[in-house]
Amino acid sequence: DARVTQTPRHKVTEMGQEVTMRCQPILGHNTVFWYRQTMMQGLELLAYFRNRAPLDDSGMPKDRFSAEMPDATLATLKIQPSEPRDSAVYFCASGHREDTGALYEQYFGPGTRLTVT
Amino acid sequence: KNEVEQSPQNLTAQEGEFITINCSYSVGISALHWLQQHPGGGIVSLFMLSSGKKKHGRLIATINIQEKHSSLHITASHPRDSAVYICAVRLYSGGGADGLTFGKGTHLIIQP
Numbered sequence: 001d002a003r004v005t006q007t008p009r010h011k012v013t014e015m016g017q018e019v020t021m022r023c024q025p026i027l028g029h030n031t032v033f034w035y036r037q038t039m040m041q042g043l044e045l046l047a048y049f050r051n052r053a054p055l056d057d058s059g060m061p062k063d064r065f066s067a068e069m070p071d072a073t074l075a076t077l078k079i080q081p082s083e084p085r086d087s088a089v090y091f092c093a094s095g096h097r098e099d100t101g102a103l104y105e106q107y108f109g110p111g112t113r114l115t116v117t
Numbered sequence: 118k119n120e121v122e123q124s125p126q127n128l129t130a131q132e133g134e135f136i137t138i139n140c141s142y143s144v145g146i147s148a149l150h151w152l153q154q155h156p157g158g159g160i161v162s163l164f165m166l167s168s169g170k171k172k173h174g175r176l177i178a179t180i181n182i183q184e185k186h187s188s189l190h191i192t193a194s195h196p197r198d199s200a201v202y203i204c205a206v207r208l209y210s211g212g213g214a215d216g217l218t219f220g221k222g223t224h225l226i227i228q229p
Contacts, residue, residue: 033216043203045216056216089158097215103148103167103207106217108160 002026004109006092012115018080021112023092024073032075033093033106034060034067043091049075050097082116089113120144123204123220131228136191138223140204143185150217151178151189152203160203163189194227201225 005024013019025032034046047057052069060067064086066078079086093106122141130136140149151163164171164178166187171178175194180187191198201224205217 031215035217042221043205043217043219045218048216050215056214059216091160095215103165105162105165106150107162108152110159113158 002107004092004094004107006090006109006112008112009110010113010115012117013082014117015083016081017116018078019082019086019114019116021077021090021092021114023075023077023094023109025075025092025094026107027073029094029096029107030072031095031097031104032069033095034075034077035091035093035108036088037091037111038088046077046090079114082114084116087114087116119220120208120218121204121206121220123202123223125223126221127224127226129226129228130194132195134194134227136194136198136225136227138189138202138204138225140187140189140220141185142187142204142206144206144218145209146185146206147209148207149180149187150205150207151187152205154201154203154222156200163202191225196227196229199226 007022031050033048037043046060047067049069069075089111091111092109095104095106120143124139149166153161153163166180175192177190201222203222204220
């Protein structure tokens, strides 16, 4: 049963600390998304990659957030320095987009619940 | 104004009732997704639609592209259907933008 995995599942940190969240997409998927969910804003897109290349990071605060895919099996989302307003659940999702551009499903990971004090 | 609006925000119903959740959007889309989020927080995709109607068990999703409207129906509702249902759209883009834009969700409670 292929699943998207995320680590850590929970993270509590102090303001100013660096936070790194990791995601392992489903094997064979070429598109990886990072989403953030807060009570106030709901779910919102932060960034996404295809074939490890960033396609859209317009939803991400550039000064403190960075997203990378060091290889096809690992996506990372880093916050440095973290702030209390970054407290949220961060979801990774993956899917496979064919060259035809046909619509495809996105499969969500369990999320990382981040609390910045 | 949000690009994706859902109604109602909260819905409490009795077991067995027919449930309808609505989603309206204001932009051109290539696809609409219905997602389910359980109290534990995990998100599961229920449907992906670009036209017409889809059915899976007791769940039915419809979309009217001209009216920019979609509905999610649950027949013979059960307490295990209690969850947040989220409408999300993939905006139409010639470049193939794939990230989702989400509604605020409908919090559904089915009482026994």
